[in-house]
Amino acid sequence: MRTFATWLFLLALVAVLRPAPAQAEVCQDGELVIRFAHVVAARGHPKGEMATALAARVNAEMDGKACMRVYPNSELFDDNAVMEALLMGEVQIAAPSLSKFEAYTLKYRLFDLPFLFEDMAAVNAFAYGSKGRELLRAMEDVGFVGLGYLFNGLKQFSATTPLLVPQDAQGLAFRVQPSAVAVAMIEALGGTARRLPFKDVFAALERGVVDGQENTWSNIYTQRFFQVQNGVSETNHQLLAYLALTSKEWLDGLEPAVRIQFLSIFSEVLDSFNARAEAINARSRQKIIEAGGTVRQLTPEERRAWVEAMKPVWDQFRDRIGQDMIDAALAANGAG
Ligand code: LMR
Numbered sequence: 001m002r003t004f005a006t007w008l009f010l011l012a013l014v015a016v017l018r019p020a021p022a023q024a025e026v027c028q029d030g031e032l033v034i035r036f037a038h039v040v041a042a043r044g045h046p047k048g049e050m051a052t053a054l055a056a057r058v059n060a061e062m063d064g065k066a067c068m069r070v071y072p073n074s075e076l077f078d079d080n081a082v083m084e085a086l087l088m089g090e091v092q093i094a095a096p097s098l099s100k101f102e103a104y105t106l107k108y109r110l111f112d113l114p115f116l117f118e119d120m121a122a123v124n125a126f127a128y129g130s131k132g133r134e135l136l137r138a139m140e141d142v143g144f145v146g147l148g149y150l151f152n153g154l155k156q157f158s159a160t161t162p163l164l165v166p167q168d169a170q171g172l173a174f175r176v177q178p179s180a181v182a183v184a185m186i187e188a189l190g191g192t193a194r195r196l197p198f199k200d201v202f203a204a205l206e207r208g209v210v211d212g213q214e215n216t217w218s219n220i221y222t223q224r225f226f227q228v229q230n231g232v233s234e235t236n237h238q239l240l241a242y243l244a245l246t247s248k249e250w251l252d253g254l255e256p257a258v259r260i261q262f263l264s265i266f267s268e269v270l271d272s273f274n275a276r277a278e279a280i281n282a283r284s285r286q287k288i289i290e291a292g293g294t295v296r297q298l299t300p301e302e303r304r305a306w307v308e309a310m311k312p313v314w315d316q317f318r319d320r321i322g323q324d325m326i327d328a329a330l331a332a333n334g335a336g
Pocket of ligand 1: 039040047096152177197198215219
């Protein structure tokens with residue numbers, strides 16, 4: 001039975017998390033229309049907030065030349081359909097997670113290796129380093145240009161039962177992104193992986209289609225996953241970051257001055273949100289606790305057991321990813 005306080009909290013949460021409508025930016029005749037479609041909440045989320053801030057700057061500084069509209073919450077396309085939409089010119093900017101490009105390249109599997117990066121400082125050092133920049137171009141042959149990595153954070157596991165050691169995940173079904181590494185990771189734990197679109201995860205958890213999930217604090221909070229889970233375990237086991245991308249045809253077709261101005265605004269906004277992603281996730285973690293959600297911290301021994309359980313996954317993907325890439329990512333650890 002829900003108490004009065006719980007109902008009050010739920011009403012407040014609905015008000016805060018209510019899907020923001022697509023920005024009603026009215027584009028003028030002659031302005032270049034730039035559509036940015038994504039799948040997450042417009043507020044309280046590194047990607048959602050970055051997209052909104054980007055649109056505000058483009059609309060202020062490129063007024064008369066360009067006009068940006070943002071479509072959050074999968075309201076225009078999900079991360080699968082958006083790739084085709086980019087090539088068809090129906091949308092110009094997207095930022096799916098690096099786990100979602102398997103149909104186009106397998107190089108981004110690197111980022112999915114469990115416990116590869118110790119923290120976001122390491123992610124930052126790798127992404128902005130030479131190997132990270134090289135990987136931005138991994139899909140140019142299929143018509144996509146990587147504009148930069150957009151960070152979210154490290155992922156945490158949650159389920160309908162407490163997860164403290166890997167054995168706790170045995171026999172449970174987890175939602176994962178469409179990534180072979182994520183599937184292997186769940187199987188290494190003795191669980192079953194279900195690839196589901198992001199927009200279906202809450203309902204799948206609520207109805208018991210899956211028992212658990214893995215995501216960042218900001219997704220777990222803004223999508224309310226914690227409300228239908230026993231607790232969230234602070235495993236920090238895998239990165240969630242995005243490739244902000246566009247189509248090569250669209251970018252090459254822009255007037256040079258417009259392209260230069262847009263790309264310069266884009267990278268400034270991207271960098272500033274990458275610097276804030278950790279703080280946004282820390283706030284979400286805190287909000288989960290304040291909302292009555294359970295956050296379980298692992299002891300060093302418990303954490304080591306998760307690392308050990310998932311380490312064999314690396315060997316399944318090492319050859320395809322390339323030892324040089326893995327070494328470069330590992331070398332970024334300790335950058336903070
Ligand atoms: C997911 O599917 O869990 C994420 O890719 C969603 C997102 O964009 O953060």
